Amino acid sequence: MNLLSAKYSVHVEICLKPNQNRLETLEELLDAPMREYLSMVKVPLGESVKVEGSTFESNSGLKELQFVESILIECEAKHIGEFLNDADLRHLILHFYCPHRRVMELETFDVESGDAGDGDAVPASSHWLLPSNSFLHLWENLIYEDGLKEKLLKFALSALIFSQHSVNPHIISCNRLLLLHGPPGTGKTSLCKALAQKLAIRVRRTFRHTHLIEINSHSLFSKWFSESGKLVMRLFAKIREIVIDPNNLVCVLIDEVESLAYARDCMSGQEPKDAMRVVNALLTQLDAIKEHPNVLILATSNLAETIDLAFLDRADIKQYIGLPSAAAVKRIYVTMLTEMMRIGIINEQSLTEDERHEGLLSALAERSNGLSGRTLRKLPFLAHAVHTASSDYDLDGKIRLSDFLDAMLAALEQHHCDQKLMKN
Ligand SMILES: Nc1ncnc2c1ncn2[C@@H]1O[C@H](COP(=O)(O)OP(=O)(O)OP(=O)(O)O)[C@@H](O)[C@H]1O
Numbered sequence: 276m277n278l279l280s281a282k283y284s285v286h287v288e289i290c291l292k293p294n295q296n297r298l299e300t301l302e303e304l305l306d307a308p309m310r311e312y313l314s315m316v317k318v319p320l321g322e323s324v325k326v327e328g329s330t331f332e333s334n335s336g337l338k339e340l341q342f343v344e345s346i347l348i349e350c351e352a353k354h355i356g357e358f359l360n361d362a363d364l365r366h367l368i369l370h371f372y373c374p375h376r377r378v379m380e381l382e383t384f385d386v387e388s389g390d391a392g393d394g395d396a397v398p399a400s401s402h403w404l405l406p407s408n409s410f411l412h413l414w415e416n417l418i419y420e421d422g423l424k425e426k427l428l429k430f431a432l433s434a435l436i437f438s439q440h441s442v443n444p445h446i447i448s449c450n451r452l453l454l455l456h457g458p459p460g461t462g463k464t465s466l467c468k469a470l471a472q473k474l475a476i477r478v479r480r481t482f483r484h485t486h487l488i489e490i491n492s493h494s495l496f497s498k499w500f501s502e503s504g505k506l507v508m509r510l511f512a513k514i515r516e517i518v519i520d521p522n523n524l525v526c527v528l529i530d531e532v533e534s535l536a537y538a539r540d541c542m543s544g545q546e547p548k549d550a551m552r553v554v555n556a557l558l559t560q561l562d563a564i565k566e567h568p569n570v571l572i573l574a575t576s577n578l579a580e581t582i583d584l585a586f587l588d589r590a591d592i593k594q595y596i597g598l599p600s601a602a603a604v605k606r607i608y609v610t611m612l613t614e615m616m617r618i619g620i621i622n623e624q625s626l627t628e629d630e631r632h633e634g635l636l637s638a639l640a641e642r643s644n645g646l647s648g649r650t651l652r653k654l655p656f657l658a659h660a661v662h663t664a665s666s667d668y669d670l671d672g673k674i675r676l677s678d679f680l681d682a683m684l685a686a687l688e689q690h691h692c693d694q695k696l697m698k699n
């Protein structure tokens with residue numbers, strides 16, 4: 276199957292409940308009912324939504340929909356929150372998947388302190404079979420300027436198409452290496468994982484299995500420097516075992532890649548040659564592994580200026596991931612407040628139709644300028660602590676939305692105060 280779809284395509288990702296049936300069987304069973312469901316029910320784009328139970332309980336033709344956990348519809352030509360029209364229904368591409376439930380699949384590579392024999396271990400990498408339950412809904416909850424995530428997805432698909440066509444590397448260079456860099460807490464690591472998960476869902480007909488292997492760069496430079504070279508080799512020998520099967524797509528995530536540069540720069544210590552050997556080994560192994568057409572390398576850094584030049588040079592795309600814009604901040608707040616309503620901690624009320632709520636939300640977004648997504652995502656928890664400490668707190672009832680928004684503002688001011696004190 277072609278990895279790219281027609282320009283005007285509506286992608287419907289259908290997450291299935293854990294089931295005894297084979298995915299292929301369910302896919303066949305569910306194709307027609309799913310299309311019928313989408314023609315009957317309005318599903319907002321860009322949000323994971325559950326299938327309404329009432330639809331398949333009252334309509335025996337749709338009973339197979341009981342196997343569906345949630346659906347996500349995406350269409351490049353439309354905005355988040357919009358709905359499909361009749362013409363869109365002719366462009367549906369259905370992607371069925373059943374996420375792997377185990378947090379860690381296969382193996383975690385460890386390095387043991389051979390000499391000391393104290394049994395202390397440093398995890399050098401982690402391994403997931405995708406799509407994984409761990410990364411469910413991650414993609415749609417990462418909020419950036421319009422088109423950024425789609426651009427990265429297209430890059431990844433183009434890179435895979437080039438390698439599938441065995442493009443001559445002496446004529447066209449494509450290393451299948453994507454680097455995301457930018458300030459801390461802007462979602463770089465999460466975005467790499469979400470991208471790998473998205474690929475797993477979208478390319479299932481080309482690659483039966485997608486693996487994500489996250490290399491912990493820091494751990495390669497552990498206290499056992501003399502072991503590090505061997506560790507890199509062992510790690511890549513394992514990766515190669517997976518890559519050798521062309522049915523596998525392997526995404527290798529090198530998080531905080533600047534630690535490689537750091538290691539080279541700090542070679543005045545006792546074992547400079549060893550550190551140099553590790554970095555060289557890693558670069559050589561990366562070059563060797565990318566000879567396989569089914570490997571994609573994803574790297575992140577929040578200190579791009581210190582990245583090893585040899586590595587930087589290999590990156591096909593160096594994408595800056597900045598702090599969220601005002602519009603993105605507002606959307607992040609909306610997702611968090613909606614979640615608080617879903618779990619029943621705050622009252623379900625409209626955020627945008629009520630003037631007071633809208634005003635408080637805008638005030639929050641304004642005061643959040645310069646904050647990272649990571650800081651924003653902590654606010655509901657801090658706000659809850661603020662609110663439950665106040666005299667308004669009612670132990671038995673749900674929190675009113677306006678009270679919670681007030682508490683969010685108070686928590687935000689507290690955060691700004693704490694930051695100021697830390698700088699002084
Ligand atoms: N733009 C964003 N939209 C939604 N959530 C975000 C955004 N940016 C960051 N987050 C959230 O912040 C948290 C931290 O993200 P992550 O660890 O991926 O950031 P990072 O850029 O890798 O940070 P670091 O540079 O410190 O490693 C995650 O929970 C992520 O969902």
Ligand SMILES: [Mg+2]
Binds near residue numbers: 463531575
């Ligand atoms: Mg990170």
